[in-house]
Amino acid sequence: MLGVTAVGNRYDHRQIEEKWHRIWEGREEKRRRAKGRKYYLLEMFPYPSGEPHMGHVKNYVIGDVLNRVRRRQGYDVLHPMGWDAFGLPAENAAIQTGTHPKIWIDNNIKSFKRAIKALGIQYDWDHEVTTCDPDYYRWTQWIFLKFYENGLAVRKRAPVNWCPSCNTVLANEQIVGGRCERCSTEVTQKELVQWFFKITDYAQRLLDDMELLRGWPERVLIMQQNWIGRSEGATVEFPLVGSDRTTPIFTTRPDTLYGVTFFILSPEHPLVEELVKGTEYEDEVRKFQEQVRKESLVDRGAPEVEKKGLFLGRYVVNPLNEEKVPVWVANYVLMEYGTGAIMAVPAHDERDFEFARKYDLPIRVVIKPRDGEIDEHNLREAYLGEGVMVNSGPFSGLDSQEGKKKIVRYLEKEGIGKFDVSYRLRDWLISRQRYWGAPIPIVYCERCGIVPVPYDDLPVLLPMDVDFKPTGQSPLTSCQEFVETSCPRCRGLAKRETDTMDTFVCSSWYYLRFCSPHYIEGPFPKEDVDYWMPVDQYIGGVEHAILHLMYSRFFTKVFYDLGMVKFKEPFANLFTQGMIYKDGAKMSKSKGNIVSPDRIVEDYGADTARLMILFAGPPELDMEWSDRGVEGAYRFLNRVWRLVRDSVRSLQLLSSSEREISSEREISQEDVKLRRKTHQTIKKFTQDVSERFSFNTAISALMELVNDMYKYNELVSQEEQNPQVLREATEILVQLLAPIAPHLSEELWEQLGHKESVHDLPWPSYDEEIARSEEITVVIQINGKLRDRITVPVDISEEEMKKIALSSQKAAKFYEGKEIKKVITVPGKLVNIVV
RNA sequence: GCCCGAGUGGCGGAAUAGGCAGACGCAACGGACUUAAAAUCCGUUGUCCGCAAGGACAUGUGGGUUCGAUUCCCACCUCGGGCACCA
Numbered sequence: 001m002l003g004v005t006a007v008g009n010r011y012d013h014r015q016i017e018e019k020w021h022r023i024w025e026g027r028e029e030k031r032r033r034a035k036g037r038k039y040y041l042l043e044m045f046p047y048p049s050g051e052p053h054m055g056h057v058k059n060y061v062i063g064d065v066l067n068r069v070r071r072r073q074g075y076d077v078l079h080p081m082g083w084d085a086f087g088l089p090a091e092n093a094a095i096q097t098g099t100h101p102k103i104w105i106d107n108n109i110k111s112f113k114r115a116i117k118a119l120g121i122q123y124d125w126d127h128e129v130t131t132c133d134p135d136y137y138r139w140t141q142w143i144f145l146k147f148y149e150n151g152l153a154v155r156k157r158a159p160v161n162w163c164p165s166c167n168t169v170l171a172n173e174q175i176v177g178g179r180c181e182r183c184s185t186e187v188t189q190k191e192l193v194q195w196f197f198k199i200t201d202y203a204q205r206l207l208d209d210m211e212l213l214r215g216w217p218e219r220v221l222i223m224q225q226n227w228i229g230r231s232e233g234a235t236v237e238f239p240l241v242g243s244d245r246t247t248p249i250f251t252t253r254p255d256t257l258y259g260v261t262f263f264i265l266s267p268e269h270p271l272v273e274e275l276v277k278g279t280e281y282e283d284e285v286r287k288f289q290e291q292v293r294k295e296s297l298v299d300r301g302a303p304e305v306e307k308k309g310l311f312l313g314r315y316v317v318n319p320l321n322e323e324k325v326p327v328w329v330a331n332y333v334l335m336e337y338g339t340g341a342i343m344a345v346p347a348h349d350e351r352d353f354e355f356a357r358k359y360d361l362p363i364r365v366v367i368k369p370r371d372g373e374i375d376e377h378n379l380r381e382a383y384l385g386e387g388v389m390v391n392s393g394p395f396s397g398l399d400s401q402e403g404k405k406k407i408v409r410y411l412e413k414e415g416i417g418k419f420d421v422s423y424r425l426r427d428w429l430i431s432r433q434r435y436w437g438a439p440i441p442i443v444y445c446e447r448c449g450i451v452p453v454p455y456d457d458l459p460v461l462l463p464m465d466v467d468f469k470p471t472g473q474s475p476l477t478s479c480q481e482f483v484e485t486s487c488p489r490c491r492g493l494a495k496r497e498t499d500t501m502d503t504f505v506c507s508s509w510y511y512l513r514f515c516s517p518h519y520i521e522g523p524f525p526k527e528d529v530d531y532w533m534p535v536d537q538y539i540g541g542v543e544h545a546i547l548h549l550m551y552s553r554f555f556t557k558v559f560y561d562l563g564m565v566k567f568k569e570p571f572a573n574l575f576t577q578g579m580i581y582k583d584g585a586k587m588s589k590s591k592g593n594i595v596s597p598d599r600i601v602e603d604y605g606a607d608t609a610r611l612m613i614l615f616a617g618p619p620e621l622d623m624e625w626s627d628r629g630v631e632g633a634y635r636f637l638n639r640v641w642r643l644v645r646d647s648v649r650s651l652q653l654l655s656s657s658e659r660e661i662s663s664e665r666e667i668s669q670e671d672v673k674l675r676r677k678t679h680q681t682i683k684k685f686t687q688d689v690s691e692r693f694s695f696n697t698a699i700s701a702l703m704e705l706v707n708d709m710y711k712y713n714e715l716v717s718q719e720e721q722n723p724q725v726l727r728e729a730t731e732i733l734v735q736l737l738a739p740i741a742p743h744l745s746e747e748l749w750e751q752l753g754h755k756e757s758v759h760d761l762p763w764p765s766y767d768e769e770i771a772r773s774e775e776i777t778v779v780i781q782i783n784g785k786l787r788d789r790i791t792v793p794v795d796i797s798e799e800e801m802k803k804i805a806l807s808s809q810k811a812a813k814f815y816e817g818k819e820i821k822k823v824i825t826v827p828g829k830l831v832n833i834v835v
Numbered sequence: 836g837c838c839c840g841a842g843u844g845g846c847g848g849a850a851u852a853g854g855c856a857g858a859c860g861c862a863a864c865g866g867a868c869u870u871a872a873a874a875u876c877c878g879u880u881g882u883c884c885g886c887a888a889g890g891a892c893a894u895g896u897g898g899g900u901u902c903g904a905u906u907c908c909c910a911c912c913u914c915g916g917g918c919a920c921c922a
Contacts, residue, residue: 009875177919219839219917226838226918233922251922264922307920337921344922350836351920424921545917615860617847622915628861629847636860642875687851697849700859707859714877779855784903786855824902829854834902 011641013605017743021117027757028125039075040532041067042511042571044540044548045082047503048108049089052115053594054613054625055541055580055587061610062577062619062695063539064121068739069690072763078532080127080514081116083109086137087503088166088182091436091468101436102464105132115597119606120742129517131506136513137438138459139523140506143555144441145452152198152558153430155450159268159335160429162190167472168433169194171502172426173227173547189293195440195499196427199554203228203423206553215573217620220545227546229424234408236343236417238263238316241324247271247316250338250422254411255403257320258392259345259366261356263327264309267292268335272312275327281313285329292331307332307355318343319416320407321393330355338422346382353382366391367400428551430502435468435475437500445487445494454488460496474498507548508555511535511570529565534572542576549574575693578622587625595625607741608634614695614740636703637744640737643709644748647730654723671722674712678729679771681705682764685736699740705733727752735764779830780805787811798825805831 043063046056067079083105090101097104109130116123129136147153161170165185169192174181199206207228210221233252240247249263265272267289276282288310309330316325325343332351333342346356346363356363365376367387374383389395389403398406411417431440439460441453453460463482468475476482476498487494509523516528540548549571556570579586582593600609612633616623681701688698709729712721731752738745738758749758773794778801780788788810792801802825805811811833818835825831 222839223917229918229921231921249922253922305920332920332922334921342922349922351922354920422921424918542916615847621841621848623847626847626861632860638875692851694851696847697851697859700849703859710876777855781854781903784854784901789855822902824854826854830903832854832902 009642010638011744013607013744016747017118017120017606020743020746021120034071034074034076036074036076038532039070039077039537040535041070041077041079041537042514042535042539043081044538044544045084045507045510046112047084047087047089048105048112050108050111050589051594051596051598052112053580053587053589053596056112057119057597057609058577058580058613058619059539059541060116060119060121061613062575062693064119064610065614065689065695065739066537066539067122068742068759069763072739072759072761073690074762078127078515079122079124080129080517081123081125082127082129082510082514082517083112083131084503084507084510085109085130085132086437086500086506088168088434088436091434094436094468100464101468102132118601119597119609122742127514127517129510129513131438131503131510132436134459134461135518137462137506139513140438140501140509141441141453141458141460142455142523143509144501144505145455145458146562147197147558148442148452150558150562152201153195154198154427155193155195157191157193158196158429159189160192160194161187162192163187166434169429169431171429171504173428173550194429194431195442195497196429197505197554199428199551200423200425202554202557203230203425204421205557206425206550209553209557209568212569213571213574216571217542217574217576220542220549220574220576223545224550227425227550231422231424233420233422234411234417235339235420236319236411238319238325238341238343241315241317246416247341248339249341249343250420251343252422253345253348253404254407254417255389255392255395255400256345256348256366257318257343257407258389258395259347259364260318260323260325260343261346261362261364262344262352263316263325264330264333264342264344264355265312265327266333266335266340267329267331269329269333269340271341272329275312275314279313281310285310285312288329305331307351307358309355309359319411319414326361328359336426337424347376347379348382348384350382350384353379364391370399428502428554430505431499432502433472433474433499435462435466435500437503438462438506439476439482439500440497442497443485443487443494444497445490445492447492448487448489448494451487451489451494457488462500474500476500504547504551508551509559511538511552512559512565524564526564526566530567533565534567534570537573537575538571539575539577541579543579545576575620577619578617580623580625582625600630604630604634605637605743607637607744611637611699611740615699617696619693619695636706637741639706639710640733641744641748643706643713644730644734644751646713647709647726648751650718650721651723651727651730653718654721654726667722667725668716668720670712670716671725674708674729675725675770676773677705677708678725678732679766679768681736682732682766683768683771686763686766689739695740702733702736705729709733732764734758735761776828778805778828780808780811781830781832782811782814783834784832785814787814794828798827801825801827801831805833 041063043059067077070077085105090105093099093104094101131137144153161175163170163180163185165183166180170180170187175187178187179185180187207225207230213221231252233250234254235248235250237246237248272285276285307330309328312327312329314327316327318325344352346352346361347365348367363379365374366389367383368374368390369385369387386400389398389400395403395406408419439462441458441460443451443453445451463479466475466479483495483498485494485496486492512524512529515532516525519525552570556565557568559565560568581587582595585591585593587593597609608630612629615633616629684701685698688694734745734748735758742759745758775791776794778790778792779786780790788808790804790808792804802823815833815835820833820835822834823831
């Protein structure tokens, strides 16, 4: 459809891109590191599932532009790329097609790499890592052992999320609306013994250190804050009637303690068993527990699900007023949060209110609005707000804010409660009952129990010859030579742990490995990591706002505590790009709506693909895919190509005449305008790209320059053109375009007669004097409405501006006969006459 | 339900610190070139009134602050995202 050769007015992108790929490949090794300040630039490494799509392309193109600009600005840049290569897609593909995951992933890595290179994206390939390489996962296992050694990797029995389709457990973060993040299957609950990383130990620091993350988008921090879910309140001990024991509850509303009318235990609470054992309630409670357990997480989590509960026949005592309060069990109290038990205050809590209404339990108002009454007997809904305490013994009459503090202080004094903080965040479940992951380096010995594999025995190699059908047990269980081993401690018979690690473990530290990927003494050498880290600019999709970004922050903090690194946060600046949609859905392989960059590269060239994706809109916003932008981008590049071609001709012509030699030749008005535009463009482009990440406006500035150059060619005959001005404009245009369209720019740079690569040039600087125009347009407003425009010298005084404005005939019409109350002048901008 | 974010021409978007709303591009229309078309180059293009000069209206809706609001504040509507029995 489009011309293959560069005849006429279109350039031959295929020939140009192939030519420069070849030349660049040869120059690769010779690239020297700059002397300037270090700059670690990183895009989230991909899971190579099949072919890369436009979402990947967007990510890498943004990174590549920044990489090229920073290098030319003199930074010492590290820009690595690697592969997140363990995980379910590889294993699922293997099950479906019979290809081994290793083969499948290697093929995909090859095709990703090829596509990336075809786009002209430049990486430090000598830093490449692949997480499924034993050289990499050896250190993932090493890190696991470090965590274990420090009590941060623990094995515990807990209710866990189970995806019946993926046949494995999942971390909380991997569940979206009660469904598996990967396959959207409803998640169920299982009680299993599993390995956890104690991220909850770091909950407070993950919150506190957010103040170091000034370079992160606010919304990502807010999402993490919500996820961690810190609440301040109090733990209060409730004595059990007929026992000398007490049981604790957590509440954020200690000011409502006098309003407690019942007490609820979660169905999973160990006390439930104890309280009903041998009583008339036992059978029914057992049945109830069973019933709740069967409900999937979705059902139990949804607020529209009916609250259900049972009285246990026992009582606790309200420690403040010594009242006897009945103990219930109810489905809406979660074992995982707080203490698994609550004090119920139906007057001031929606859920307790609903429950009390259903089971006809008493409701007692203890807070009333500051200005108003509340009818206890006709309550329509719980009153959740602040207010004045009533019916609260010695605390009555206090403001609830004040009362909160006073009551906690009283509880602490009496030793029956204390100020406390609770988090929504749970420990990170890292076991996976799947084959394609890093084996957990643990051995179970009949005599010694849980024994970590010694550091020197790492890696625990993943066997290649395994029947990897998902059964709900790790496929490794059926691999005799893997499972059966000897205990590192007593040399007796022992079994290996057969679960593998969540792939998010692998990706929680890859940015450290990148600094020195071939290091063999440990996961990373401190000096290299301390030089390059933290990552100066991290770029990736917002879908990792919680998962990957929070896990990585957690890992870095653990390494900090172990003295392995000197920084507390891994990513100083984060840029979250928007997603690409097509036909209303996020572009992804599973949705089958992928637009592959290959076709565009083939038909229009890599430069067009790059330009198009950057010009489509602000990079942080989501975009709907459209083919139209491709044509437009291609048209612009051709416009540049023709312009430079013509400039080269003009310059040759001009240099062969005497014009250039007579340097005293006057500079025309058009020359001045073009020079000004050239310098203004350097300024705007540089600011937009390197400070604001506003690639779309940077490109529009280039388009304006190109338009002005066409205008210059139109208005000034070829013989009259000023060679210096023309050369400057042309060369600046090519230099600025270079990070966006590297192939075409390199070609044009060569045609302009240069030997060195345009990509090795220092970033162009501009002259503020030249960029400044000597005349500006000032707006005249009457009562804030635009009435006239005047052209004045740039350095005009405010007085002068005012004078000219008041003499404007056009404006005068609008205030004739009225009194001028005030005249507002803004230097260089406007004069507003208020009448 | 709670917490974020966004709403600007036919479309993607611009307006960087409260000061010319609509840069740049797409689409559409007109002209030049061409036997013709494509490509290219040059124009026009927010809406309404007007022959025109010109004017009125206009950044989701309604209010407010200000000489002046796309920009700040309040309320509401719509869309997108996050969380969702978290005590």
